[in-house]
Amino acid sequence: MSTRQQVKVICSQVLRKWPFATFSSRVAHLVGSASLHNLYEQSRLSTTSPAEAIELLTGSSVDYASEFRDVRDRDAARAAATTARHPDYYAIEQSTALLLYALVRHAKPSLVIEVGVADGRSTQVILSALDANQHGRLVSLDVVEGVGAVVAGHPRWSLWIREQGRRANRHFDELLTRAGAPDLFFHDGSHHYGAQYVDYQLAWQHMNTGGIFVSDDVDYSYAFIDFVRSCHVAPVVLMERRKAIGVLLKP
Numbered sequence: 001m002s003t004r005q006q007v008k009v010i011c012s013q014v015l016r017k018w019p020f021a022t023f024s025s026r027v028a029h030l031v032g033s034a035s036l037h038n039l040y041e042q043s044r045l046s047t048t049s050p051a052e053a054i055e056l057l058t059g060s061s062v063d064y065a066s067e068f069r070d071v072r073d074r075d076a077a078r079a080a081a082t083t084a085r086h087p088d089y090y091a092i093e094q095s096t097a098l099l100l101y102a103l104v105r106h107a108k109p110s111l112v113i114e115v116g117v118a119d120g121r122s123t124q125v126i127l128s129a130l131d132a133n134q135h136g137r138l139v140s141l142d143v144v145e146g147v148g149a150v151v152a153g154h155p156r157w158s159l160w161i162r163e164q165g166r167r168a169n170r171h172f173d174e175l176l177t178r179a180g181a182p183d184l185f186f187h188d189g190s191h192h193y194g195a196q197y198v199d200y201q202l203a204w205q206h207m208n209t210g211g212i213f214v215s216d217d218v219d220y221s222y223a224f225i226d227f228v229r230s231c232h233v234a235p236v237v238l239m240e241r242r243k244a245i246g247v248l249l250k251p
Contacts (some may be wrong), residue, residue, distance in 0.1 A: 029222050030193050030222070032221075032222070033219060033220055033221065034218070034219050034220075034221060034222045034224070034225055035219075036219065036239070036244065038222070038225055039218065039219060039224075039225065039237050039244055039246070040237070042225055042228055042229070042234060042235065043234060043235050043236060043237040043246075044056065044234040044235065044236055045236045045237070046236075046237045046239060047236070047237070047238060047239065048095070048238070048239050048240075049095075049238075050095050050096075050098045050099040050102065050238060051063065051065070051102075053099060053236045053238050053247060054099065054102050054103065054106070056236055057103075057212070057236055057247060057249060058106055058107075060106075062102050062105075062106045064098070064101060064102040064105050064106075065098065067105075067132070068097070068098050068101045068102070071101065071125075071128045071129075071132075072094075072097065075124050075125070075128060075150075078124075078150060092121050092122045092125070092188065092216060093240045093241060093242070093243070095238060095240055095245075096122075096216060096238065096240060096245050097121070097122070097125045099214070099238055099245065099247070100122060100125050100126055100129070100186065100214065101125050101126075101128065101129045102129075103184065103212055103214070103247075104126055104129035104130060104133070104136075104184060105129045105132060105133060107183060107184060107212055108133050108135055108136065109130075109136050109182070109183030109184040109212075110135065110136050110137070110183055111136065111137060111139065111179065111180055111181070111182050111183055111184075112126055112130070112136065112137070112138045112139070112182060112183065112184045112185075112186065113138075113139050113140075113141070113176070113179060113182040113184075113185050113186070113203065114126065114138060114139070114140040114141070114185075114186045114187075114188070115140075115141050115142075115162075115185075115186070115187045115188065115189040115199055115203075116141075116142060116187065116188035116189035116190075116216075117140045117141075117142040117147040117148040117159065118142075118147060118148075118188075119147070119148070119149065119150060120147065120148035120149065120150045120151050121150075122186060122188060122216075123138065123140055123148045123150075123151050123157065124150055124151050126138050126186070127151055127154050127156055127157055130156050131156065136156065136183075137156045137157070137158070138156055138157050138158075139157075139158050139160060139175075139179045140157065140158070140159050140160070141159075141160050141161075141162045141172070141175060141189070142159065142160075142161065142162065142189075143161065143162050143164055143189075144161070145161060147159070160175050160179075162175065169198050169202065172198075172199065172202055173202050176202060176203065176206040177206070181206055181207060181208045181211075182203070182206065182207055182208070182211060183207075183208055183210075183211050183212070184211060184212040184213075184214070185203045185204075185207060185211065185212070185213050185214065186214045186215070186216075187199055187200065187203070187214070187215040187216065188215075188216040188217070191217045191220035191221060192220075192221060193221040193222060193223045194223075196215070196220075196221055196223035196224065196227075197223040197226060197227055200213075200215070200223065200224070200227040201227070204227075204231065204250065207250050208250070209250055209251065210249060210250060211249070211250045212247065212248075212249060212250075213247065213248050213249070213250060214245065214246070214247050215245065215246045215247075216243065216245050217243050217244070217245075218237065218244050218245065218246035219243060219244040220243075224246050228246070228248065231248075233248045233249075233250075233251065234248075235247055235248040236248070
C-alpha cells in the first residue's frame with residue numbers, strides 16, 4: 001500500500017469516530033451525492049420503466065410510446081441541423097424524455113415551467129407534447145442567453161433569463177409569480193444542494209394542487225430526499241442509465 005493510500009485509510013478511520021463522525025456525515029450530506037439506497041428508501045416506487053412510473057402516478061395505464069417514437073425521430077432530425085453548445089450528458093435520457101412526453105400528454109397542463117434548458121432537449125420534448133395536446137405553454141428559465149436554439153421562435157415557448165448572485169432566489173420567486181401557478185414543473189438546473197432545495201421549495205409553493213413535480217439528477221445531492229421528507233410525500237423514482245429522476249404529485 002502506498003503512503004498516500006495509508007493516509008486515506010487512517011483519515012477514514014478517524015472520521016468514523018466521535019465527534020468527527022457527526023461532523024463528517026453532515027458535510028457529506030450537504031456536499032455529497034445521494035445513494036440509490038437513500039432514494040429507494042424514500043420512494044413509493046423505484047423503477048426503470050417510464051410506463052410503470054406513469055401508471056402509479058396517474059392511476060391509469062398510459063401508453064404514448066409509439067407516438068413518442070415518431071416525435072423523437074422528427075425532433076432528432078431538427079436537432080441535428082442545430083449546432084450543440086453543451087456536452088451530451090447535459091441532455092435528458094430517452095426514458096426521461098418519454099416520461100415527460102407522456103405526463104404532458106396525459107395531464108394536458110395549461111402551464112409548464114422548466115428550470116435549465118441547455119441545448120433544449122427537454123424543452124423540445126415538452127413542446128412537442130403541448131403541440132399534440134393543442135393546448136398549453138412552456139416557460140423556461142436559464143442563466144444565459146441563447147439556450148434552446150432548437151426550439152427558438154416556438155409560439156408556445158418563452159425563455160426567461162434568471163438573475164444570478166444574491167438576488168437569485170428572490171428573482172426566481174418573482175418570475176414564478178408573474179408566470180402563474182404551474183401544472184407541471186421540471187427541474188434540470190444547478191444540481192448542488194442549496195440551489196436544488198431552494199428551487200424545489202419555491203416551485204412547490206407556487207404549484208397547483210394535483211400538479212406534477214419532476215426533477216432530473218435527484219441522485220446528485222441530498223436536496224430531493226430532504227425536500228420530499230419536508231413535504232411528507234413519497235416520490236416515484238425513475239432509474240436511468242446514468243442518473244435518477246424523481247416525480248411526485250402535489251396533494
